[in-house]
Amino acid sequence: MNTSVMLKALANGINPDTGELLPRTSIAHAPDLIRQLFTLAEEFIQRPTEKKTRLTPEERQQKNLAQGKPAKSFFPWSEDEKQRLEADYRAGKTPEMLSHEFCRSVRAVAIQLEKMGLITAEQLLSYGL
Structure with missing residues (x-):
């Protein structure tokens, strides 16, 4: 499972390993964390997968x-x-x-x-x- 998919699953309150819903007491249900997880998931999608060349x-x-x-x-x-x-x-x-x-x-x-x-x-x- 790629990183973006895992982050989106967590943001949706789902354990990415098992597919089960996380308990309501899980930190993954905190609104700020949910926003951060979705933002990170988007960052991973937008990054090119090819290796960057180092600039001199x-x-x-x-x-x-x-x-x-x-x-x-x-x-x-x-x-x-x-x-x-x-x-x-x-x-x-x-x-x-x-x-x-x-x-x-x-x-x-x-x-x-x-x-x-x-x-x-x-x-x-x-x-x-």
């Missing part, structure tokens, strides 16, 4: 740019980038300036600065986080 880092950067995001959105920070970020921040560059230099959002730069202990959580909040 360059392709991911181009995709980010095409979507109006900074090129390195959702890329991990390398150790070299962290060292350069720290040096540039200590030299007086603002997170806004650093976001252009590192092709990342101001938010991503501020989060990394906070992780590195270079700004406080309160300062991080000033960047709309």
Whole structure:
């Protein structure tokens, strides 16, 4: 039985293994869970079954740019980038300036600065986080 069918059975209050109705006390009868199960079932139906090909880092950067995001959105920070970020921040560059230099959002730069202990959580909040 495929995942979508199993989720729909649960959403309808049916045990997917036996076909029997689940007891009224089952969590599967909670309205929020029913909605979530149907939503998940639809997601499994809409997903292509063929394997996705992995994009190269360059392709991911181009995709980010095409979507109006900074090129390195959702890329991990390398150790070299962290060292350069720290040096540039200590030299007086603002997170806004650093976001252009590192092709990342101001938010991503501020989060990394906070992780590195270079700004406080309160300062991080000033960047709309």
